[in-house]
Amino acid sequence: MKNRVDGFKTIPGSICAPRGFKAAAVSCDIKRLGTGKGSEKGRKDDLALIVSDVPAAVAGMFTTNQVCAAPVKVSARNAAGKFARAIVVNSGNANACTGTRGMADAEKMTELTAQSLDLEARDVLVCSTGRIGVPMPMGNLKRGIAAAARRLSGTRLSARQAAEAIMTSDTRRKEIAVEFDLGGARVRLGGICKGAGMIQPGMTPSGKRPAAGLHATMLAFLTTDAAIEPDFLKEALEKTVAQSFNCITVDGDMSTNDTVLILANGLAKNPPGGNLKTFQRALDFVALELAKMIVRDGEGVTRFITLHVHGARTAADAEAVARAVANSTLVKTSWFGGDPNWGRILCAMGYSNAKVDEAKIDVGYSRSGKNKITFAVRRGQPTRIALRTLGAIVSQPEFDLHIFLNAGRHDCVLYTSDLTEEYVEFNKGNLSDPKSLGG
């Protein structure tokens, strides 16, 4: 099962692949209580622990949604401490819009985890995903955390079970690990994540908005045995998220709970001052693979589109055009139909916040991973290409869309999906169905 992709050898084991990391998953009936997406009749794991044997450098990226869940606030604060040992995660309840009680519950989750593992509460990060506005069932969590702590192990099975326990509306677990050389040491980096709906993350290290605001719950947890300074780790994670998780959109809704966390415990003993560019490249690779898995497994998704905007006047213009097109209901529904409806694409570009000049726009399509672009529009007007030629590309499960603004030298890439009847059916909710209040 070893593969080499983009120069990195993927290995099994995801978050337990790096030395000194253990994981565990248990069910404590949060999902079964019918709280949030992923609620199921059967008993499913809904609590995961990820623990480093030794103190690890930590960095995090957190949703910039102003209505942000209690665990996000607690984890952002604890991540600022630069070192941590454990992450506790539950699915089934987002602990969002839960006020002061929610904050106390999130803190309590770190305390319970710390007690079970003989740590300080500040060494523990906490994440939640699921229903919004419902108090956390703390009795269940207490039992669950204690049970998970007893089950911790560094096996592939534990990693896999953790990847499954954090799922809500995801249809499959998402995990990856790579191995690479860093200053002569063999280093491993692994990750798991979940997504499915409410997916258009815009995360920053503090959870505060940048000057230009971006707009799932998506959660991603990365582990590595590389020895990395916390300040560098923070910087590296920020760069990585900017080109991976912050570049995906399923439905344009940014969640109250989006979080990416990384722990680097140094057990690979790579020498200081090693080639950190290689670490960055590995991190970029792992994060982008995980981010793409989220889009491919988005609620009701049948198509995966890599959207390239080329030649914008400013970076903000490039992103504005990409987000307008990727989040247009009409564009997304036409992709579902395999329809190269480029008129809707130009329309969305025209109402974006970017400055665009219709007479300069080129729009083309290419098969996934191929360089040949078949142009539908040149300088704002249709080419003579047959619709069925374009349709043959757009009806593939994966394709690339290229928009050339011919106005400057700024580019942007977003990874997005179609919008399907299944998405609507899944999200319309139903008062008799407890998952209806899913976040």
Next chain:
Amino acid sequence: MKNRVDGFKTIPGSICAPRGFKAAAVSCDIKRLGTGKGSEKGRKDDLALIVSDVPAAVAGMFTTNQVCAAPVKVSARNAAGKFARAIVVNSGNANACTGTRGMADAEKMTELTAQSLDLEARDVLVCSTGRIGVPMPMGNLKRGIAAAARRLSGTRLSARQAAEAIMTSDTRRKEIAVEFDLGGARVRLGGICKGAGMIQPGMTPSGKRPAAGLHATMLAFLTTDAAIEPDFLKEALEKTVAQSFNCITVDGDMSTNDTVLILANGLAKNPPGGNLKTFQRALDFVALELAKMIVRDGEGVTRFITLHVHGARTAADAEAVARAVANSTLVKTSWFGGDPNWGRILCAMGYSNAKVDEAKIDVGYSRSGKNKITFAVRRGQPTRIALRTLGAIVSQPEFDLHIFLNAGRHDCVLYTSDLTEEYVEFNKGNLSDPKSLGG
């Protein structure tokens, strides 16, 4: 069929109700050519003329989409001339993204209309709706315009036929007229419109964006026999559109072709300096009724929601919150399910561009037209109200949503809809179906 609503007596005849207005509709096979939404197997009217017997003051509001159709440019220029006589409208082809040929075709449509009616081309306004990026079938239009000119009449039937000819994906025609007293004269004001999809108009008198950019093709044509100065008419229309057509959103996509035109021919002979506030009130009433018809007949729509944002710090914040909530895929799909999923509403507020403080937010629902608000959220946290009580309101065909930011004194009202499987099915397109490139 005379009713009194909001102090205005509605009368039949829509655009032909005011003195001196005639209308006609014909089929010239633009829809049957399979170009754009509303294409049908059968022969349907797709060209309409609206003509005043005498020169009329004119004002228009035009899409601020930067990719704007040729007829929008021609009409904006001709409306700036302050007086006009006729409007020519086709459905089935939007004449958008058609470059210099599109501009020449739009001009030609005004010339052909002028020839048929013995007018100057500059007295004619032109609108198109339908497929984007396809050349106009000018031979068909030439025949159609000539045929329509021969059929002009001031009957209710003509008005109704014109209202039907401009439809694309609309399921029913939209028309209204009112009669009121202006300085002792009996004045009439009528209108027709079309909408259905690509509906989130943001129009200005010039088609240029205001400092703060807003975000269907929707077309609306208003006629009145009131004597109104062109400058006042322009100002009155701008105020009206700001609280009606620019306050609706079906799918968040602003069209390349959105246009509202009004002709005021003065034949009611109301004295100068009459009570223009009454005229403004009548115009506001007619425009808002037409705007609501567009939302109620939006593609696949099953619910009509009046969304009130109260107490924002700024007008821009009020609008940003309203648009984020009204255009959230997850909020709209939950409305389809009759699900009071207020967590998604708070989430959308949190990622809007407005500054919001979760701890101050109240959210409540009321039955359409009722004052009693049932609160789901107070100060950012769930009330003890039973979900089924809220669900009984949200599962109505029409209801009001109230969001209180408790941050200032600015309010905003938007009229919006749910997002349904039927919408997706309708818009997914299909290469074997000629309507698939509909604008």
